[in-house]
Amino acid sequence: MANHNNEIHSAHTQTKDSGDVSRKLPDYLFTIVFLLTLVLSCIAVLSERQHQINDAKRDVSITIRLLQDHISDLQHDEAWRPIFSKDKQHIINVMDHIRTELNCRLYIVDENSTLLFKDSLLGPFGSDNGQQLTLIPALRNAIESVIINGGTATYKESSGTHLISSLPLSPRATLIGDAQLPAWYTAFSYSFFITxxxxxxxxxxxxxxxxxxxxxxxxxxxxQSIIDPLTSLPNRRGFELLSKQVLSCPEQRSKGLYLVVANINNLHGMNTQYGLDAGDTLIRQVAASIRHYLPKEDILCRWSGDEFLALVRSRELNTIDTFCRNISSTINKQDFILSGERVPLSIKIADHKLSADEQLSSAIVKLIDKLRNTKHAV
Ligand SMILES: Nc1nc2c(ncn2[C@@H]2O[C@H](COP(=O)(O)OP(=O)(O)OP(=O)(O)O)[C@@H](O)[C@H]2O)c(=O)[nH]1
Structure with missing residues (x-):
C-alpha cells in the first residue's frame, strides 16, 4: 500500500511538472519569436542604413564624374594652381544644378584644404572661397582622409552627417563631392515596420x-493518466481523485460509505488456456457487468490486473451484502463466450464499511485482506 501511495504521489508530481512546463511553453515561444522579430527588425534597419550609405556614395561618385566632364580642360598657372576665370559662371551653374538635382554639393580645395571654388551658396560650415577648412577640425579630418586614402569619409554638421569623396583635378586641386546622409531614424523604414x-x-x-x-x-x-485504457474505467489514480471529493464530505460519510472489491478468479488460467487477448476480453466484460450493476453515482475503478474497486454510497450492511451477492451471482451465472466456447467465469467479492474518519488507504488494506480470505464467491 505504501507503494501504491508513492505511485499516486509521483503520478501527481509528474503531471504537475509537465503541466507547469506546458503552461510556460507558449510564453517561452512568444518571447523567442518576439525577440527574433526584434533581431530581424534591427537587421532590416541596419540593411536599410547600409543602402542609404551606398546610395549616397553612388550619388557622390556620379556628381563628381558629372562635374569632371565640365572642367576636364581646367587651366593651371605655373604653380599648378587652377584658373577658373574663363568658365567660372558656367561651372558654378553646373554645380548649382547638380546640388538641386542630386542633393550633392561639389567644391574644390587645394592641398592645404583651402576652399578654392564652390557653387553659389556658402561652403560647408558657412565657409567661403579662400577660407582654410583646416580651421574646421571635423571637416579637415574627413578631407585629409579622402585626399590621402581615397574612398569616402564622413563628418558631422549641425544639419546631420555628411559623406564626402574626392577626385584629384591637378597636383594642387581636388574636387570634393559632399552629400548629406539621411537622418539615422529614416532607416526605420517600411521593411522595419513590416517585419x-x-x-x-x-x-x-x-x-x-x-x-x-x-x-x-x-x-x-x-x-490518459487517470483512465484505464482496457476497460475505460478510472485507474487507481483516477479512483483516488474521484473518491477524494466524496470522502471529504461529512454528510456522505455520515450516510455511510462502503468499499467493495471484486476479483476475477483464475484469470491466469484463462490467459494460459485462451490467450491474453481472450483474457482482456474477459476483463472488459466483467468490468462492464459490474459497472452495469452499480448506480451511476458510485465510483468503480480497475484497481489492478484482475481486481475492481468500488466506492458505494449509503447502503445498509444487509443491503450491501445482498448487493455484492447479486453482482457476483449474476457474473458467475453469465455466459462468457470465447471463440464460440462457453467459458466458466467467476468473481469473488468483499466489502468494507468506512468508519467516520477512516483513511482510504487503511480501509483498502483491510478490504484486500478480507478478499484474500474470501475463498469462494460470496
Ligand atoms: N489478459 C490479461 N491478463 C492480465 C491483465 N492484467 C493482469 N493479468 C493477469 O491476471 C493474472 C492475475 O493473477 P493472480 O493474481 O494470480 O490471479 P488469478 O490467476 O485470477 O488467481 P486468483 O485471483 O487467486 O483466482 C496474472 O496472470 C496476470 O498476468 C490484463 O490486462 N490482461
Whole structure:
C-alpha cells in the first residue's frame, strides 16, 4: 500500500511538472519569436542604413564624374594652381544644378584644404572661397582622409552627417563631392515596420496556437493518466481523485460509505488456456457487468490486473451484502463466450464499511485482506 501511495504521489508530481512546463511553453515561444522579430527588425534597419550609405556614395561618385566632364580642360598657372576665370559662371551653374538635382554639393580645395571654388551658396560650415577648412577640425579630418586614402569619409554638421569623396583635378586641386546622409531614424523604414508587425502577429498566433494545443494536451494527458485504457474505467489514480471529493464530505460519510472489491478468479488460467487477448476480453466484460450493476453515482475503478474497486454510497450492511451477492451471482451465472466456447467465469467479492474518519488507504488494506480470505464467491 505504501507503494501504491508513492505511485499516486509521483503520478501527481509528474503531471504537475509537465503541466507547469506546458503552461510556460507558449510564453517561452512568444518571447523567442518576439525577440527574433526584434533581431530581424534591427537587421532590416541596419540593411536599410547600409543602402542609404551606398546610395549616397553612388550619388557622390556620379556628381563628381558629372562635374569632371565640365572642367576636364581646367587651366593651371605655373604653380599648378587652377584658373577658373574663363568658365567660372558656367561651372558654378553646373554645380548649382547638380546640388538641386542630386542633393550633392561639389567644391574644390587645394592641398592645404583651402576652399578654392564652390557653387553659389556658402561652403560647408558657412565657409567661403579662400577660407582654410583646416580651421574646421571635423571637416579637415574627413578631407585629409579622402585626399590621402581615397574612398569616402564622413563628418558631422549641425544639419546631420555628411559623406564626402574626392577626385584629384591637378597636383594642387581636388574636387570634393559632399552629400548629406539621411537622418539615422529614416532607416526605420517600411521593411522595419513590416517585419515588426508580421513578427508580432506571428508571435501572438504562435502563443495562441500553442496555448490552445497545450490546454488540449493537458486535458488529454490528465484523462490518459487517470483512465484505464482496457476497460475505460478510472485507474487507481483516477479512483483516488474521484473518491477524494466524496470522502471529504461529512454528510456522505455520515450516510455511510462502503468499499467493495471484486476479483476475477483464475484469470491466469484463462490467459494460459485462451490467450491474453481472450483474457482482456474477459476483463472488459466483467468490468462492464459490474459497472452495469452499480448506480451511476458510485465510483468503480480497475484497481489492478484482475481486481475492481468500488466506492458505494449509503447502503445498509444487509443491503450491501445482498448487493455484492447479486453482482457476483449474476457474473458467475453469465455466459462468457470465447471463440464460440462457453467459458466458466467467476468473481469473488468483499466489502468494507468506512468508519467516520477512516483513511482510504487503511480501509483498502483491510478490504484486500478480507478478499484474500474470501475463498469462494460470496
Ligand atoms: N489478459 C490479461 N491478463 C492480465 C491483465 N492484467 C493482469 N493479468 C493477469 O491476471 C493474472 C492475475 O493473477 P493472480 O493474481 O494470480 O490471479 P488469478 O490467476 O485470477 O488467481 P486468483 O485471483 O487467486 O483466482 C496474472 O496472470 C496476470 O498476468 C490484463 O490486462 N490482461
Amino acid at each position: 515588426l508587425i508580421i513578427g508580432t502577429i506571428g508571435a501572438i498566433v504562435v502563443r495562441y496556437v500553442i496555448q490552445k494545443n497545450s490546454r488540449l494536451w493537458r486535458r488529454q494527458s490528465l484523462a
